Amino acid sequence: MNAVIGADFSQRLEEAAAAVESTLDQLLGATTLEGEIARPQRLLAAMRYATLGGGKRLRPFLVIESARLFGVTGAGPLRAGCALEMVHCYSLAHDDLPAMDDDDLRRGRPTTHKAFDEATAILAGDGLLTYAFDVLADPATHADPRVRAELTLKLARAAGLGGMVGGQALDLAAETAQTALDQPEILTLQAMKTGALLRFAVDAGAILAQAHPEQARALSRYGAALGAAFQVADDILDAEGDTAALGKRAGKDAERGKATLVSLLGLESAKARRDALVDEAVSALAGFGAAAATLAEAARFVARRNS
Amino acid sequence: MNAVIGADFSQRLEEAAAAVESTLDQLLGATTLEGEIARPQRLLAAMRYATLGGGKRLRPFLVIESARLFGVTGAGPLRAGCALEMVHCYSLAHDDLPAMDDDDLRRGRPTTHKAFDEATAILAGDGLLTYAFDVLADPATHADPRVRAELTLKLARAAGLGGMVGGQALDLAAETAQTALDQPEILTLQAMKTGALLRFAVDAGAILAQAHPEQARALSRYGAALGAAFQVADDILDAEGDTAALGKRAGKDAERGKATLVSLLGLESAKARRDALVDEAVSALAGFGAAAATLAEAARFVARRNS
Numbered sequence: 364m365n366a367v368i369g370a371d372f373s374q375r376l377e378e379a380a381a382a383v384e385s386t387l388d389q390l391l392g393a394t395t396l397e398g399e400i401a402r403p404q405r406l407l408a409a410m411r412y413a414t415l416g417g418g419k420r421l422r423p424f425l426v427i428e429s430a431r432l433f434g435v436t437g438a439g440p441l442r443a444g445c446a447l448e449m450v451h452c453y454s455l456a457h458d459d460l461p462a463m464d465d466d467d468l469r470r471g472r473p474t475t476h477k478a479f480d481e482a483t484a485i486l487a488g489d490g491l492l493t494y495a496f497d498v499l500a501d502p503a504t505h506a507d508p509r510v511r512a513e514l515t516l517k518l519a520r521a522a523g524l525g526g527m528v529g530g531q532a533l534d535l536a537a538e539t540a541q542t543a544l545d546q547p548e549i550l551t552l553q554a555m556k557t558g559a560l561l562r563f564a565v566d567a568g569a570i571l572a573q574a575h576p577e578q579a580r581a582l583s584r585y586g587a588a589l590g591a592a593f594q595v596a597d598d599i600l601d602a603e604g605d606t607a608a609l610g611k612r613a614g615k616d617a618e619r620g621k622a623t624l625v626s627l628l629g630l631e632s633a634k635a636r637r638d639a640l641v642d643e644a645v646s647a648l649a650g651f652g653a654a655a656a657t658l659a660e661a662a663r664f665v666a667r668r669n670s
Numbered sequence: 671m672n673a674v675i676g677a678d679f680s681q682r683l684e685e686a687a688a689a690v691e692s693t694l695d696q697l698l699g700a701t702t703l704e705g706e707i708a709r710p711q712r713l714l715a716a717m718r719y720a721t722l723g724g725g726k727r728l729r730p731f732l733v734i735e736s737a738r739l740f741g742v743t744g745a746g747p748l749r750a751g752c753a754l755e756m757v758h759c760y761s762l763a764h765d766d767l768p769a770m771d772d773d774d775l776r777r778g779r780p781t782t783h784k785a786f787d788e789a790t791a792i793l794a795g796d797g798l799l800t801y802a803f804d805v806l807a808d809p810a811t812h813a814d815p816r817v818r819a820e821l822t823l824k825l826a827r828a829a830g831l832g833g834m835v836g837g838q839a840l841d842l843a844a845e846t847a848q849t850a851l852d853q854p855e856i857l858t859l860q861a862m863k864t865g866a867l868l869r870f871a872v873d874a875g876a877i878l879a880q881a882h883p884e885q886a887r888a889l890s891r892y893g894a895a896l897g898a899a900f901q902v903a904d905d906i907l908d909a910e911g912d913t914a915a916l917g918k919r920a921g922k923d924a925e926r927g928k929a930t931l932v933s934l935l936g937l938e939s940a941k942a943r944r945d946a947l948v949d950e951a952v953s954a955l956a957g958f959g960a961a962a963a964t965l966a967e968a969a970r971f972v973a974r975r976n977s
Contacts, residue, residue, distance in 0.1 A: 398824065399832020400862045406831060406839035457796060462788035481769035485792065486839050489764060490831040492796065496803045497826035500819045508816040512807045515822050517705065519804035524713060524797040525706020532713035532793050555707045 372660040379427050379444075380420040386445050387414050390498065409479045409487035410494075413456040414449060417470040421665070422447045422564045425589075428657050429568020429582060439505050443514060443567045446498040450522050451560060453491035456484050458531060492522075505571060513570050521563035530556025543622035550591075553624075557597070558590030565589075565658075578650070585647035585658065592640035592666045595633055598623040602630060604669065641666045679967040686734050686751075687727040693752045694721055697805065716786045716794035717801075720763040721756060724777040728972070729754045729871045732896075735964050736875020736889060746812050750821060750874045753805040757829050758867060760798035763791050765838060799829075812878060820877050828870035837863025850929035857898075860931075864904070865897030872896070872965075885957070892954035892965065899947035899973045902940055905930040909937060911976065948973045 391411045395402055423444025430440035459466040459474040460481060467477050476484035498504060499514045520526060533552045537544050544552065565586035569579035602625045625633045644662035648655035698718045702709055730751025737747035766773040766781040767788060774784050783791035805811060806821045827833060840859045844851050851859065872893035876886035909932045932940045951969035955962035 395832050396827065398827035399830075399836075400866065401836060401858055402832055403836045403839045403843070405843060406836055410831065453796075457792055460789075460792065462792060482767075482842050483839070485764055485767065485769060486835050486842075489760075489795070489799065490835045492799055493826050493830035493835060496822055497830060500822035500826060508814075508819040512815040512818040512822070515803055515807035515819070519800050519807060520703065520705035523706075523800035523804060524717065525702050525709055528793050528797045528800060529706075529708060529710045529713055532710045532790070535789050535793075536710070536712060551708060559707065 369660060372657060372664065375428075375657060376419065376424055376664070379424045380418075382427075382441055383420045383423045383444055383448060384415065386441050387448065390442075390445060390494070391415070396497075405479070405483060406486055406490060409475055409483045410490050412478055413475045413484075413487050413491065414452045417472070418448075418452075419668075420444075420448060421661075422451055422560060425561065425564035425586075425658075425661060426567045426571075428661065429565040430571045432568065432582070432651055432654055432658065433572030433574050433578075435568075435572040438503060439571050440568065442498050442501070442504045443571060444564075446495040446504075446514075447518065447560065447564055447567065449491040449495040449498070450518065450527075453488040453495075454522075454527060454531070456488040456491070460484060463531075463535065507573075510570055510573065514567055517563055517566055517570065521559040526555050526559035527557075530554075530559070538621060543626075545622075546624075546627055549622060549624060549627065553594040554587075554590065557594050558587065561590035561593055562586035581647050581650055585644050585662070588640050588644035588647060589662045589665055592637050592644060592662060595624050595637040595640065596666045596668065598625045599630065599633055599637065600669070601625075637666050676967060679964060679971065682735075682964060683726065683731055683971075686731040687725075689734075689748055690727045690730045690751055690755060691722065693748050694755065697749075697752060697801070698722070703804075712786070712790060713793055713797060716782055716790045717797050719785055720782045720791075720794050720798065721759045724779070725755075725759075726975075727751075727755060728968075729758055729867060732868065732871035732893070732965075732968060733874045733878075735968065736872040737878045739875065739889070739958055739961055739965065740879030740881050740885075742875075742879040745810060746878050747875065749805050749808070749811045750878060751871075753802040753811075753821075754825065754867065754871055754874065756798040756802040756805070757825065757834075760795040760802075761829075761834060761838070763795040763798070767791060770838075770842065814880075817877055817880065821874055824870055824873055824877065828866040833862050833866035834864075837861075837866070845928060850933075852929075853931075853934055856929060856931060856934065860901040861894075861897065864901045865894065868897035868900055869893035888954050888957055892951050892969070895947050895951035895954060896969045896972055899944050899951060899969060902931050902944040902947065903973045903975065905932045906937065906940055906944065907976070908932075944973050 391407065391414060393402060393407065426444035426447060427440045430436065455469060456475040458464050459469055460476055466474055468474065475487055495518065496515055499518060500511050505511050522528065530552055534556055537552065562583060565582045566579070569582050574582070601623065624636065628636065641662045645659045648659055698714065698721060700709060700714065733751035733754060734747045737743065762776060763782040765771050766776055767783055773781055775781065782794055802825065803822055806825060807818050812818050829835065837859055841863055844859065869890060872889045873886070876889050881889070908930065931943065935943065948969050952966045955966055
């Protein structure tokens with residue numbers, strides 16, 4: 364199905380991923396920053412392992428493309444994208460822990476606690492989460508402190524108790540609950556666990572560009588619909604996908620008796636919902652004209668990816 | 671030995687602790703903030719458990735008293751102090767985990783993973799760390815975004831890879847190493863694991879007050895000496911203290927064959943070093959005159975506390 368995605372889009376996605384990889388590699392280098400005392404070798408190695416060498420870098424790509432929509436390019440969006448990717452990667456390292464999802468495989472490689480040890484995986488996650496806010500608050504990300512403070516506040520809200528971390532808590536609770544979640548509960552869980560960070564990605568672009576509030580709101584609607592489409596697509600992938608392409612175990616949800624949009628709606632309705640959400644995301648971009656073509660393709664890509 | 675601490679000081683410390691408790695209770699309430707989707711009940715309960723109802727609140731006290739030195743009082747220092755306390759409490763919840771120090775008792779109560787479960791304790795820590803940056807970046811902490819961004823950046827540097835998290839990684843490595851740490855290694859470990867947050871506490875006061883750089887540097891020297899005194903005092907307490915007063919197990923270091931300043935220097939030299947660091951901290955305050963009397967007493971208090 365990836366044939367529907369244009370070559371130009373794929374190239375942009377790959378170029379952004381390469382720039383993100385190189386910036387993460389540099390941020391997670393051995394050199395201490397002002398105020399740091401030392402960077403312990405094994406911890407740094409685990410933080411690099413959890414972050415480098417994998418993934419489509421979809422979240423940073425969305426930051427970069429959203430900022431580009433307003434003509435803002437360069438180090439700012441790249442650094443903000445890397446901060447967001449650190450939060451995403453820390454959450455994976457913690458979610459994979461034995462006390463959480465207990466996964467051995469991630470992106471086709473041993474998970475961080477398998478490659479190192481549990482204590483180091485916990486600390487590497489803590490270090491990445493903390494570093495994300497360092498990167499956002501650093502003047503190198505934006506000259507205006509108002510922008511840096513707003514990025515920090517928005518990321519904290521998206522990633523914390525009322526966002527991603529809260530979503531993970533709901534997900535764990537669902538696995539041990541007596542009754543399966545109903546549709547509104549699943550939608551809330553997904554909006555928190557996955558949607559909040561994806562929405563932050565596009566919001567970050569608008570913040571970096573100090574976009575007009577009306578344009579920022581339109582972009583935010585796009586981000587919310589894209590996030591919801593991403594999660595339905597995830598449920599469909601888990602039901603249909605194969606472990607090799609995913610780089611992690613497929614069929615986990617059914618195995619655990621977990622309610623998903625596929626188990627609740629059926630496969631065909633879930634696909635219809637996914638496609639409707641893509642249309643909604645694309646519609647939200649209408650006011651931006653042709654400049655938003657890449658973001659529109661990103662919504663289609665998110666919905667039709669096979670891993 | 672607490673008799674040397676004045677009644678006025680004790681009262682200030684208690685008043686600050688009560689204000690911190692009440693602010694933390696409010697920050698960790700059920701009401702969602704703008705941008706939050708929901709606050710899952712069990713996760714919130716664990717975050718409250720890990721944070722409320724205990725501790726001297728020394729770090730927030732130092733923020734509050736450092737800001738007061740420049741005439742800044744009210745919600746700003748209180749909120750910044752609460753953010754710092756959240757970081758401190760998250761680090762305790764994670765350090766206590768079975769994969770880390772594996773402690774069952776903290777402040778005389780079951781540790782967070784004992785009272786809830788491991789997954790919830792990990793997520794509660796993640797949520798508290800994230801929330802700390804939310805609080806700092808919120809306009810309610812300071813009207814000037816430059817101040818909010820600087821608080822964020824400084825806390826991230828103090829708490830992350832090159833500070834507290836890195837110090838914890840070094841501490842874990844020391845426990846499994848073949849050779850005991852030497853004195854420079856112990857001092858680096860302690861400066862990272864404990865010193866960095868204590869120093870941030872007084873730096874935060876200067877940042878909130880937008881203090882003159884020279885005054886900020888003097889206060890920072892005070893914070894560094896106080897942090898070092900705190901850690902020697904901790905090693906002395908572990909060697910001399912009793913479990914009931916500490917609210918956690920005493921004698922842990924010796925039990926684990928861990929090198930400390932007491933094992934390296936001997937008890938008397940460690941005490942002499944502690945007292946010299948207190949003098950150094952007090953000297954750094956000389957330029958502030960009588961206004962710094964409370965901070966001077968705080969340095970003596972830190973060195974001579976019995977828990």
